[in-house]
Amino acid sequence: MAQQNGRNIPLEDKIFGISRLANEMIAEKGEKAVTNATIGALLDDEGKLVVLSSVVEVLKNLAPEDYAEYAPIGGTAEFKQCIKKAAFGKYQPKCFTEAVATPGGTGAIRNTIDNYSKIGDQVLTSDWYWANYSSIAQEMGRTATTYSLFDDGSNFNIAAFKEKVEKLLSEQESLVIIINTPAHNPTGYSLTLEDWDKLLKTVKEIAGEDKKVTLLVDVAYIDFAGDPDKYREFLPKLENLPANILPVISYSASKTFTLYGMRCGAMICMTPVKEVAQEFVRVCQFSSRASWSNCPRASMVVLSKIYEDKALLERVDKERSYYCDLLLKRGKAFEEEAAKAGLKIVPFDAGFFASIPCDNPDEISKKLQQQGIFLVPLAKGLRVSIASITEKECRMLPAKILAAMK
Ligand code: PLP
CATH class of the missing domain: 3.40.640.10 (Type I PLP-dependent aspartate aminotransferase-like (Major domain))
Structure with a gap:
C-alpha cells in the first residue's frame, strides 16, 4: 500500500536489528556471554541505562x-x-x-x-x-x-x-x-x-x-x-x-x-x-x-x-561529570588496547563511539556475533559503542576484532 517516494526504506533498522540479535543471545546464553556494543546510550558497568538522579x-x-x-x-x-x-x-x-x-x-x-x-x-x-x-x-x-x-x-x-x-x-x-x-x-x-x-x-x-x-x-x-x-x-x-x-x-x-x-x-x-x-x-x-x-x-x-x-544545576553537572569520566576511561582503554594489539582505529577523541575501518564490515560483524560480540557494521567499517560496555570489555575487544579481521 505504501508509496516509496524515492526513499530507500530498509526492512529493519540495522542497529535495532543487531541489538535484537544480541538480546536473543542473552536470552539463550545469559548476559555474561554477550558484549552488546551497539546501543547508542550510556550504560553503567551493570548494563543499566545511566539516568541522572538529580534530573529524575x-x-x-x-x-x-x-x-x-x-x-x-x-x-x-x-x-x-x-x-x-x-x-x-x-x-x-x-x-x-x-x-x-x-x-x-x-x-x-x-x-x-x-x-x-x-x-x-x-x-x-x-x-x-x-x-x-x-x-x-x-x-x-x-x-x-x-x-x-x-x-x-x-x-x-x-x-x-x-x-x-x-x-x-x-x-x-x-x-x-x-x-x-x-x-x-x-x-x-x-x-x-x-x-x-x-x-x-x-x-x-x-x-x-x-x-x-x-x-x-x-x-x-x-x-x-x-x-x-x-x-x-x-x-x-x-x-x-x-x-x-x-x-x-x-x-x-x-x-x-x-x-x-x-x-x-x-x-x-x-x-x-x-x-x-x-x-x-x-x-x-x-x-x-x-x-x-x-x-x-x-x-x-x-x-x-x-x-x-x-545548587541543583551544580548537582546535575557534578553527576554528569562522574559519568563523563567513566566514559572517557572506557574510550582511553579501547584506544590503548587497539594500539597495543595493532588494530587501526579511526582518529578518536572522545564520546560514545569509536570506529574501525575495514573493507568487509558485514562479514566481520557476523564472525564476531558468533563469539557473542555485537558491533554495528557501517559502509566504511565497524562502530563500537564504548558507552554501552564496561572498561574491561573495551580492553578485551580490540584483539578480538583484529583476530576476526584476519
Ligand atoms: N546527532 C547524532 C550524531 C546522534 O547520534 C543523535 C542520536 O543518536 C542525535 C543527533 C539526536 O538524538 P536525539 O534526537 O535523541 O536528541
Missing part, C-alpha cells in the same frame, strides 16, 4: 499542568533561555541568537534541512556519519552526499571538504553542511580549533557574497566529550560570520540530561543580522507546527527548574 528528582515533582498542558510551538520562554545557556555554557555570543524547541537533536536536523535547502538539493556531511542524516534528507526529498573526513595522515581532510563544497555550490544556490562535533558519531573525532579555522575560511571563500550556506553544527555529544569549556572553545568562531553563512546549533537534551525518551532539544541560530534570526524563528516554528506541532512541556519545565536553581 525534578521530573518526579512536576505538577500535572507541567506535563498536561501544551507548550508554545517554539518552546516556553524559560526553556528558550535555559537551552541557550545549556548549549553555550560560559560563552556569551555577541550576535543574534534565537532558539526554537525541537524533539531532540533529530528535530533540529529535520527543521534545518527543511528550511535551508531546496527540494532535490544535496546536503553535505562526512563519509563517516550518523545514518539518520541520510534518512532525514530523503524523507524531505533531499539526499545526503559526503566528503572524505580524514586524509592519508589521519587529519581533517580540508582538501576533500573544499572540493565537495565547490562542486555543490556550483550546482546549488544554497547548501546545508552537517558537522557533528565534538565526539562525532560514529568515530569519536572532535574538530580541532585549527580544523574549524580551515573549514570556515574555505566556506567563506567559496560562498562569496551570494551563495547561502547553513552550517548545521550537531553537538549531540558535547557534554560527554570532556571539559565543557574546552569543548565549547570553537563557538566564538561562529559568531559574526557573513550574513549569507548561518550557523545553526543542534542541541540535544537526550544525552546531556539523560532525557532520551522525553524528546527535548533545540535549534539555535547565530547571526549578525536581526532579520535572519527573526526569519529563523518564523520558518522553523512553521515546520514544527506542520510536523510534530509542539514538543513535550514536561522536559522543558524540568530544564527550566534546573537552570533557575544554582
Whole structure:
C-alpha cells in the first residue's frame, strides 16, 4: 500500500536489528556471554541505562499542568533561555541568537534541512556519519552526499571538504553542511580549533557574497566529550560570520540530561543580522507546527527548574561529570588496547563511539556475533559503542576484532 517516494526504506533498522540479535543471545546464553556494543546510550558497568538522579528528582515533582498542558510551538520562554545557556555554557555570543524547541537533536536536523535547502538539493556531511542524516534528507526529498573526513595522515581532510563544497555550490544556490562535533558519531573525532579555522575560511571563500550556506553544527555529544569549556572553545568562531553563512546549533537534551525518551532539544541560530534570526524563528516554528506541532512541556519545565536553581544545576553537572569520566576511561582503554594489539582505529577523541575501518564490515560483524560480540557494521567499517560496555570489555575487544579481521 505504501508509496516509496524515492526513499530507500530498509526492512529493519540495522542497529535495532543487531541489538535484537544480541538480546536473543542473552536470552539463550545469559548476559555474561554477550558484549552488546551497539546501543547508542550510556550504560553503567551493570548494563543499566545511566539516568541522572538529580534530573529524575525534578521530573518526579512536576505538577500535572507541567506535563498536561501544551507548550508554545517554539518552546516556553524559560526553556528558550535555559537551552541557550545549556548549549553555550560560559560563552556569551555577541550576535543574534534565537532558539526554537525541537524533539531532540533529530528535530533540529529535520527543521534545518527543511528550511535551508531546496527540494532535490544535496546536503553535505562526512563519509563517516550518523545514518539518520541520510534518512532525514530523503524523507524531505533531499539526499545526503559526503566528503572524505580524514586524509592519508589521519587529519581533517580540508582538501576533500573544499572540493565537495565547490562542486555543490556550483550546482546549488544554497547548501546545508552537517558537522557533528565534538565526539562525532560514529568515530569519536572532535574538530580541532585549527580544523574549524580551515573549514570556515574555505566556506567563506567559496560562498562569496551570494551563495547561502547553513552550517548545521550537531553537538549531540558535547557534554560527554570532556571539559565543557574546552569543548565549547570553537563557538566564538561562529559568531559574526557573513550574513549569507548561518550557523545553526543542534542541541540535544537526550544525552546531556539523560532525557532520551522525553524528546527535548533545540535549534539555535547565530547571526549578525536581526532579520535572519527573526526569519529563523518564523520558518522553523512553521515546520514544527506542520510536523510534530509542539514538543513535550514536561522536559522543558524540568530544564527550566534546573537552570533557575544554582545548587541543583551544580548537582546535575557534578553527576554528569562522574559519568563523563567513566566514559572517557572506557574510550582511553579501547584506544590503548587497539594500539597495543595493532588494530587501526579511526582518529578518536572522545564520546560514545569509536570506529574501525575495514573493507568487509558485514562479514566481520557476523564472525564476531558468533563469539557473542555485537558491533554495528557501517559502509566504511565497524562502530563500537564504548558507552554501552564496561572498561574491561573495551580492553578485551580490540584483539578480538583484529583476530576476526584476519
Ligand atoms: N546527532 C547524532 C550524531 C546522534 O547520534 C543523535 C542520536 O543518536 C542525535 C543527533 C539526536 O538524538 P536525539 O534526537 O535523541 O536528541
